[in-house]
Amino acid sequence: MQQNQSILKKPTNELQFPFFDRPLLATIIAMATGSMDGFTYITAGQFATVLSGNVIIFSYGIGINDPKKWLHPLFSILVFGCGAALTAIFTHFANKSRKTHYWSHWVICAEIILLLLCGSNTLQNYLETWQIALIISFIAGMQGNAFHQLENYHYGNVAITNLVQSTFNYLFLGLLESRSNLRTCRLYLQVLTGFAIGGFFGAYSAKHFLLGRHTLWFTAALLFCLLIGSYLSKKRHPNEQIND
Template sequence: MSLAHASSIRRYPLLETVWASASLAFVSGLLDAWTFGQVGTFATVQSGNLISLGYATAEGDVDRALLAASSVLVFAAGAFACSILILGLARRGKSYSAPVLLGEVVIVTVLAVLSVTRGSEPMWIAGAVSFVAGVQGNAFHRETGMLYGNIAVTSVIQMAAGLLGRAVARRIADDGEQHLRPAGAYVAVLVAFAAGGGLGFSANAVRSGFSLILAAAVLLGLWTCAVRGRGAVDPAQNAPTP
């Protein structure tokens, strides 16, 4: 089967496919491995940062509270900036996936170099990593038509477990929908996220910044696919979950 024919029958946009969604989750795990290992904050899991903020505030640890709060704010700034970029490109009828991925590649590569060479304080690098995470989460949040999180997977766990429950209990009440296949797609994201975290911590144990190098490499691969891909590439932004 030719690439052109395969693209024409692809049901979902390229960046909504299971492998692309899992790859983005893998990247998120790698980013978290660096920020959590270096400064104790999460690049992507902002609920964890909010809990840390509350805990540090209660303990009177101002520095830790400010670090957690800054991660949340910078993450939000990344999502905000990405929204504006997507709208600007949409107004001109252009795809946003490739530019966003290329921007991630450039920023993460620079941050990796700064980490390896110790060219900047870890807290500043962590802030920039959180910004990238906000951009990624805003741009890519659909997997095979379903809402999902490649940057915060609590909802993914909930949906995977709920779908598996519906599959097991289909004799009680069957809604006629597929459950195992979408549950499997969610599980792939969870496994990839955990794998990114584990591999990232191991890589950083060899040299600080190696997890960022791996993240940049995966993002570069996704960017290459987005540039060369035929057919739809961008995930749907506002379509309802089927």
């Protein structure tokens, strides 16, 4: 929150918050997350980002003594944590070197490359569906730890429970207290809707369309649009802060 306050004090020729904190782009990131979750749920029976769901599946697998039921979600939880750790490494060395503010771009580039590989036929002959889902969980961990600011508010693009909670919290604060809270409610609802749209497309296209595993290329395309958008925005606003 201190970072956001310092940004607001900068000269007026700079934007008020980092590029990836904008509501529309936060919604696109949530769409990418939702499409990954919908895809892994349909194809592998586990979630890429909803870790509470994976914990339930893990516990259920333990209860019925089915190793496949509990090993797969357990691995998913662990690799999600590894993805988050990799983002932490990116941020650590970026802050330590003080030479670049574009570590978030490296995260997106890594996501795009991995998604293109997972959506290709190249890996299909070597990896099972649940193993592809593990790679997607790794990607989700990177993304979740990289982008978590929505203007001056904190949100989780992989923590959907938090989005629902915040949406209803600010809805009733807006009705009972200040009307300005209704705008905050709308911001959270917009991101939540983006996740739902992405989840629908990821699940439906993986099951009903001929896209199948190529559905992941749609997710990669969304993230690529973010890269192009940040590049164009940087040219238009040279003083804009890009890091998240």
